[in-house]
Amino acid sequence: xxxxxxxxxxxxxxxxxxxxxxxxxxxxxxxxxxxxxxxxxxxxxxxxxxxxxxxxxxxxxxxxxxxxxxxxxxxxxxxxxxxxxxxxxxxxxxxxxxxxxxxxxxxxxxxxxxxxxxxxxxxxxxxxxxxxxxxxxxxxxxxxxxxxxxxxxxxxxxxxxxxxxxxxxxxxxxxxxxxxxxxxxxxxxxxxxxxxxxxxxxxxxxxxxxxxxxxxxxxxxxxxxxxxxxxxxxxxxxxxxxxxxxxxxxxxxxxxxxxxxxxxxxxxxxxxxxxxxxxxxxxxxxxxxxxxxxxxxxxxxxxxxxxxxxxxxxxxxxxxxxxxxxxxxxxxxxxxxxxxxxxxxxxxxxxxxxxx
Numbered sequence: 001x002x003x004x005x006x007x008x009x010x011x012x013x014x015x016x017x018x019x020x021x022x023x024x025x026x027x028x029x030x031x032x033x034x035x036x037x038x039x040x041x042x043x044x045x046x047x048x049x050x051x052x053x054x055x056x057x058x059x060x061x062x063x064x065x066x067x068x069x070x071x072x073x074x075x076x077x078x079x080x081x082x083x084x085x086x087x088x089x090x091x092x093x094x095x096x097x098x099x100x101x102x103x104x105x106x107x108x109x110x111x112x113x114x115x116x117x118x119x120x121x122x123x124x125x126x127x128x129x130x131x132x133x134x135x136x137x138x139x140x141x142x143x144x145x146x147x148x149x150x151x152x153x154x155x156x157x158x159x160x161x162x163x164x165x166x167x168x169x170x171x172x173x174x175x176x177x178x179x180x181x182x183x184x185x186x187x188x189x190x191x192x193x194x195x196x197x198x199x200x201x202x203x204x205x206x207x208x209x210x211x212x213x214x215x216x217x218x219x220x221x222x223x224x225x226x227x228x229x230x231x232x233x234x235x236x237x238x239x240x241x242x243x244x245x246x247x248x249x250x251x252x253x254x255x256x257x258x259x260x261x262x263x264x265x266x267x268x269x270x271x272x273x274x275x276x277x278x279x280x281x282x283x284x285x286x287x288x289x290x291x292x293x294x295x296x297x298x299x300x301x302x303x304x305x306x307x308x309x310x311x312x313x314x315x316x317x318x319x320x321x322x323x324x325x326x327x328x329x330x331x332x333x334x335x336x337x338x339x340x341x342x343x344x345x346x347x348x349x350x351x352x353x354x355x356x
Contacts, residue, residue, distance in 0.1 A: 099227075118213035122223045127226065241277070
């Protein structure tokens with residue numbers, strides 16, 4: 001390509017030799033052909049299998065390029081490498097085992113140009129190995145945000161929904177389900193956190209990028225297709241996941257406090273992220289093969305983390321949806337058997353529905 005493409009798609013790839021084709025095939029099927037894709041290989045310990053797969057793709061299609069991180073660093077630093085190399089007017093990110101709807105790039109680019117948008121947010125649907133799909137949506141009309149207050153609340157909602165009385169709730173979109181104006185990222189030096197393997201690094205990136213936007217468009221069409229893999233980071237029972245989530249929540253809280261345009265209650269969105277992580281990772285641990293004795297001791301250790309006392313005393317959890325409110329109270333008060341019965345029972349019902 002001699003001129004800059006309309007869109008650059010950044011694909012971090014780690015041990016992805018067997019599933020990189022999922023993302024690549026969906027890009028080759030795009031109705032918008034004026035794009036470039038940068039596959040950023042994150043030093044996979046697979047005898048360069050991922051690197052060779054990426055190089056073979058690039059050799060067969062000039063729209064694809066390959067880059068590497070200096071050391072294995074995680075998705076955030078890998079995406080930073082792609083941002084530095086990108087030439088497109090807009091940037092999108094796509095994980096190696098996920099895909100985009102065939103008309104995604106064309107429609108999103110047209111919407112961005114129509115509204116002169118700095119960012120376009122779109123929905124995500126979840127695909128299970130059984131063929132079960134949740135979250136599919138199409139035919140939605142876009143919502144345009146230009147009011148600085150609304151844009152700030154939309155940015156805070158990317159961390160976690162607002163539950164204070166009088167605060168409006170805005171739709172949530174992940175870092176992958178967004179189209180970003182590249183010049184804005186470059187001008188304001190917006191990058192993902194550089195800490196290796198930072199949890200939910202896209203939230204920090206979203207918030208920082210939205211500090212500088214003037215027009216944001218959101219629509220509920222599910223252009224992003226997320227593959228539910230049991231071996232992914234968020235579905236593997238690691239003992240430190242809630243501790244890492246608390247560290248991320250504290251990082252987000254400091255990020256909001258440093259923002260002179262953020263409301264004082266914005267820190268609650270960061271704390272809410274920790275509550276959401278509790279729900280997610282209790283389920284992962286409870287359905288794992290670890291012993292009940294281990295699970296009970298592990299949960300009690302997590303409930304003793306100091307941030308949860310702060311949340312219990314200062315966060316507006318009483319205004320959360322009833323089941324979320326009761327779940328947090330049971331966790332904070334260490335009601336293991338109640339939580340275990342509810343979470344495991346609910347997950348069994350969900351799995352039965354997915355296999356119908």
